[in-house]
Amino acid sequence: MTALRSAADILHDFRVSTPSSGPGRYYAICPECSHKRKKANQKLKCLGVTIDARGCKLGCNHCGWTDGAFYQTAKGTSRAAPVMSEREKADKERAEEQRRRDLAASRSKSQWLWASRKPLKHSIAEIYLRECRGYRGPLPPTLGFLPARDNHPPAMIGAFGMANETEPGVLVIGSDDVTGVHVTRLKPDGSDKAEISGESAKLTIGLDNDRLTMAFLAAGEPSQAAFAVVSTISAAPAP
Numbered sequence: 001m002t003a004l005r006s007a008a009d010i011l012h013d014f015r016v017s018t019p020s021s022g023p024g025r026y027y028a029i030c031p032e033c034s035h036k037r038k039k040a041n042q043k044l045k046c047l048g049v050t051i052d053a054r055g056c057k058l059g060c061n062h063c064g065w066t067d068g069a070f071y072q073t074a075k076g077t078s079r080a081a082p083v084m085s086e087r088e089k090a091d092k093e094r095a096e097e098q099r100r101r102d103l104a105a106s107r108s109k110s111q112w113l114w115a116s117r118k119p120l121k122h123s124i125a126e127i128y129l130r131e132c133r134g135y136r137g138p139l140p141p142t143l144g145f146l147p148a149r150d151n152h153p154p155a156m157i158g159a160f161g162m163a164n165e166t167e168p169g170v171l172v173i174g175s176d177d178v179t180g181v182h183v184t185r186l187k188p189d190g191s192d193k194a195e196i197s198g199e200s201a202k203l204t205i206g207l208d209n210d211r212l213t214m215a216f217l218a219a220g221e222p223s224q225a226a227f228a229v230v231s232t233i234s235a236a237p238a239p
């Protein structure tokens with residue numbers, strides 16, 4: 001779990017005092033320079049404090065000191081880096097480790113599902129694609145059919161990952177290259193998506209970052225234009 005800190009916590013850590021810790025712009029005594037100034041100027045509120053939806057920013061008009069912190073730690077931020085205690089750091093590392101384990105398990109499940117697929121052709125997933133979605137193009141090898149199993153309805157499965165273009169416009173994804181799948185659960189006759197109370201008929205398993213989301217959309221929304229997107233994505237380096 002990422003530790004969340006309030007604006008009041010952040011200001012306290014920086015030894016900055018404002019009339020309120022609600023969102024807004026305030027002026028305060030600067031913890032860096034005010035105590036070094038002439039007695040008459042020590043009470044001057046030279047530090048600008050901005051509190052917004054993401055965190056607190058500090059900037060002194062006298063000594064030029066700037067700093068700040070986000071309420072929640074954000075990756076890849078150099079400015080206004082959050083101040084974290086050792087305990088918060090340990091919690092963050094544990095959460096990151098758990099996230100990696102979950103992702104690996106989820107990716108492994110997506111590969112297993114992709115390996116369990118049956119051909120799209122002559123399946124009810126083809127009926128869904130042709131009749132419900134009106135798709136007229138060639139059946140893409142990045143889509144397959146999952147027969148009903150246990151409590152799971154039949155489904156169309158789309159893989160995303162690093163596809164190989166075996167011939168111009170034909171993309172194939174090997175099981176090991178699958179980083180995630182998109183599953184569209186279907187009615188037994190393929191006439192439409194399954195109606196599942198309280199949840200979407202569509203679900204994503206495995207990696208779902210921005211770049212791969214595009215591949216997944218392309219796989220789920222087959223059209224020539226969409227497959228051009230897959231081609232572009234599959235040519236890009238692995239994440």
Ligand SMILES: [Zn+2]
Nearest residue numbers: 030033060063
């Ligand atoms: Zn200052």
